[in-house]
Amino acid sequence: MIKLPKGKIHRIPLDPEELFEELPIEVSPRWASERVRKQDVWLELGGPKHDYKSFVIVEIVGMDEIDPGKVEIIGPDLDEIEPGTTYPVGYSLKIAGEKLTDDYAGYFERWAIDNHTRVEGLMYLNMRDTVWMRLHTRLQGRLTSLKYLPQAIMGIFMAQVPMVEAMEARLIVASEEVGGKELMGKMTEEICKPIWESRDAKLDELSDEDTDTFFGCTLCQSFAPNHCCVIAPDRTPFCGVINWDNIRVGIEVDPAGYSFEVAKGECINPLMGEYSGVTETIYNRSNQTLKKINLYSAIKYPLTT
Numbered sequence: 001m002i003k004l005p006k007g008k009i010h011r012i013p014l015d016p017e018e019l020f021e022e023l024p025i026e027v028s029p030r031w032a033s034e035r036v037r038k039q040d041v042w043l044e045l046g047g048p049k050h051d052y053k054s055f056v057i058v059e060i061v062g063m064d065e066i067d068p069g070k071v072e073i074i075g076p077d078l079d080e081i082e083p084g085t086t087y088p089v090g091y092s093l094k095i096a097g098e099k100l101t102d103d104y105a106g107y108f109e110r111w112a113i114d115n116h117t118r119v120e121g122l123m124y125l126n127m128r129d130t131v132w133m134r135l136h137t138r139l140q141g142r143l144t145s146l147k148y149l150p151q152a153i154m155g156i157f158m159a160q161v162p163m164v165e166a167m168e169a170r171l172i173v174a175s176e177e178v179g180g181k182e183l184m185g186k187m188t189e190e191i192c193k194p195i196w197e198s199r200d201a202k203l204d205e206l207s208d209e210d211t212d213t214f215f216g217c218t219l220c221q222s223f224a225p226n227h228c229c230v231i232a233p234d235r236t237p238f239c240g241v242i243n244w245d246n247i248r249v250g251i252e253v254d255p256a257g258y259s260f261e262v263a264k265g266e267c268i269n270p271l272m273g274e275y276s277g278v279t280e281t282i283y284n285r286s287n288q289t290l291k292k293i294n295l296y297s298a299i300k301y302p303l304t305t
């Protein structure tokens with residue numbers, strides 16, 4: 001049993017308009033992938049200095065298991081730290097909605113991570129058990145509490161995903177008094193990993209032969225215009241940010257987004273992973289530049305990642 005010290009509880013407005021009006025920083029695609037260099041760090045959370053003993057996890061819970069708008073900050077907040085301070089971190093978001101099942105958890109986890117990169121002055125790198133964040137010193141005087149980070153993410157979810165009816169967050173800034181990297185490592189191993197492994201295991205049971213539908217993603221066309229990935233149960237893209245199961249629910253949540261269904265078609269070469277539907281789709285979606293793709297080869301007609 002892991003015991004955590006009591007944190008400070010904040011209440012986030014449930015009305016998205018009020019929520020965004022209260023935010024002292026901007027949330028916008030123009031801040032996506034902002035980098036915060038060593039000399040500009042106000043607060044660093046997670047990352048290599050703590051052997052990546054940090055985590056971010058998103059869980060789907062029942063409407064009766066959530067306290068809507070609650071944000072708990074455990075450990076020192078921004079008014080208690082010196083510029084350049086670094087701590088391990090544990091960050092959890094709970095999401096509830098009548099139509100949501102656990103199938104959405106992996107997709108929302110990735111989506112939450114992606115949306116953090118749009119917060120002004122926040123560098124947010126890596127995934128669930130390798131998270132690394134940095135806040136820029138230029139936010140000093142404007143950003144008065146860490147509560148605004150989950151507040152920004154809650155706002156994006158509530159404004160953009162009608163299925164999300166309630167959210168709750170807990171951010172653990174793991175100073176030595178709180179438990180440091182030992183506590184974050186223990187929570188990752190004992191609480192997060194079993195949840196992640198049971199999610200991943202669902203996909204392990206499925207193979208490319210078990211489905212007629214693969215999925216495609218063109219998110220990276222924003223900087224590589226002819227790029228297109230095809231994602232199958234056995235073929236996760238090299239970027240690692242999404243798998244077949246995540247993208248399946250992602251299309252339901254955002255049907256006009258970067259992801260789409262790919263009819264598998266006929267299997268032409270089972271060893272190389274050549275499918276007629278994949279070839280046709282990749283040709284059309286790559287601006288007619290890629291004529292053929294082998295899903296299982298990294299050398300001969302490989303995918304664009």
Ligand code: SF4
Pocket residue numbers: 217218219220221227228229237238239240241242305
């Ligand atoms: S590498 Fe492929 S799957 Fe990953 S985000 Fe880019 S287009 Fe999507």
